[in-house]
Amino acid sequence: MENKSIIGFIGAGNMAYALIKGLLDNGFDAECINISDPNEELLNERQSELKVRTFSNNMALLSSSDIIIFAVKPQKLSSVCLELKENVKSNHLFVSIVAGIKGSDINRWLGGSFSLVRTMPNTPALFQHGVTGLFANELVNNEQKILVTSILSSVGECFWVNDEKLIDAITAISGSGPAYFFLLIQSMSQAAMALGLDEKTANSLSIQTSYGASLMASKSGKDAKTLRAEVTSPNGTTQAAIESFQDQNFEGIVASATRAAYDRARELSNELGEIE
Ligand SMILES: NC(=O)c1ccc[n+]([C@@H]2O[C@H](COP(=O)([O-])OP(=O)(O)OC[C@H]3O[C@@H](n4cnc5c(N)ncnc54)[C@H](OP(=O)(O)O)[C@@H]3O)[C@@H](O)[C@H]2O)c1
Known part of the structure; x- marks a missing residue:
């Protein structure tokens, strides 16, 4: 440099x-x-x-x-x-x-x-x-x-x-974004424990899955939609989970959460800028 x-x-x-x-x-x-x-x-x-x-x-x-x-x-x-x-x-x-x-x-x-x-x-x-x-x-x-x-x-x-x-x-996507992924990891860990796994295993599975998925999304040269389709066999376990997410408007939830972060960033920017 x-x-x-x-x-x-x-x-x-x-x-x-x-x-x-x-x-x-x-x-x-x-x-x-x-x-x-x-x-x-x-x-x-x-x-x-x-x-x-x-x-x-x-x-x-x-x-x-x-x-x-x-x-x-x-x-x-x-x-x-x-x-x-x-x-x-x-x-x-x-x-x-x-x-x-x-x-x-x-x-x-x-x-x-x-x-x-x-x-x-x-x-x-x-x-x-x-x-x-x-x-x-x-x-x-x-x-x-x-x-x-x-x-x-x-x-x-x-x-x-x-x-x-x-x-x-x-700010709404990558600035605040790490917290969205932490929430997903936390939710998956809790869900894993509800299915009978111990806490350490539940955490490791969730963290490593998120890391591996990010690595695939970044290195495979394929877009996220394609990667998802490739791991979603018809009538399989992944399809059952994705359908459950989508029945509950997963994409809409993400869109409104990021919009809320965007609106708050603009509000804060106006408030903090008022200082003389
Ligand atoms: N951390 C993040 O995820 C992240 C991401 C994006 C952007 N940012 C931005 O990065 C900035 C710094 O964040 P940070 O996490 O590094 O905060 P931080 O760890 O609190 O560091 C800020 C440092 O500035 C010192 N400071 C306070 N008043 C000062 C002054 N008058 N002159 C010189 N230094 C002074 C603070 O000392 P005292 O503790 O003694 O007050 C503290 O050591 C923030 O504005 C944040 O919005 C952070």
């Missing part, structure tokens, strides 16, 4: 950790990574494990970094930006991994029009199997997009969209 720009993470929590691990595993130089966080103990932990430069002050990090990655909780982002406002330079590139905050609100808090990429990663990034949706504002050039792709692709796949509203759709 090109390793000239200094990347500064504001917030040293879970997502920053996942991204930094991914960058280091992909050959990025630890000396080119800065992190800031108010939690001294966490900073020391990160420093000793990752060997990155740490700052207890966001302004000091800003002046020593070219790319600033916002990795704080959504409620903290306005105060972080307002704190940086006086010292932001036009050549800084900002990347937000913060859920729900629009680029225009970040730029308003920063006090100008800056190059900004808004992203929506997901938690499997912690195991470098994430997927991230990205949107760049009109000031981001191609070289910067390539750079941001190289950062986020260190923890999984990247998909750029050209309409910021689609980030809310991505």
Whole structure:
């Protein structure tokens, strides 16, 4: 990976950790990574494990970094930006991994029009199997997009969209999506126990089945509908289960659940953006 720009993470929590691990595993130089966080103990932990430069002050990090990655909780982002406002330079590139905050609100808090990429990663990034949706504002050039792709692709796949509203759709599918699969795994484990299997076996069967099915969907080159048809023999056990799912409108349940997540993402985005 090109390793000239200094990347500064504001917030040293879970997502920053996942991204930094991914960058280091992909050959990025630890000396080119800065992190800031108010939690001294966490900073020391990160420093000793990752060997990155740490700052207890966001302004000091800003002046020593070219790319600033916002990795704080959504409620903290306005105060972080307002704190940086006086010292932001036009050549800084900002990347937000913060859920729900629009680029225009970040730029308003920063006090100008800056190059900004808004992203929506997901938690499997912690195991470098994430997927991230990205949107760049009109000031981001191609070289910067390539750079941001190289950062986020260190923890999984990247998909750029050209309409910021689609980030809310991505939030509803892959951002919140891991929880939908956890719910399915949990439901299958409970069902397995109801059929007489012990808890450990029930959990392992459910988890491994979900992992194996995802692997097949990703590697076989066949779409999910085809794969499902291939394992559904007429009048067999799988058909009995699929018919039961569909009698209860499984597709409709998934559609309304993801719509609810999308609507909530838009609501949150409006609420959080109201902060002056
Ligand atoms: N985890 C996910 O699944 C996921 C997925 C997609 C997007 N995201 C987004 O990623 C962002 C970070 O999530 P996370 O799970 O990494 O959160 P996290 O583990 O809570 O990390 C955030 C860190 O920021 C620190 N912080 C608070 N105020 C700060 C300030 N003023 N300056 C610098 N650092 C500050 C926090 O310290 P304290 O704990 O002391 O406050 C904490 O260590 C969130 O906005 C979330 O929406 C997360």
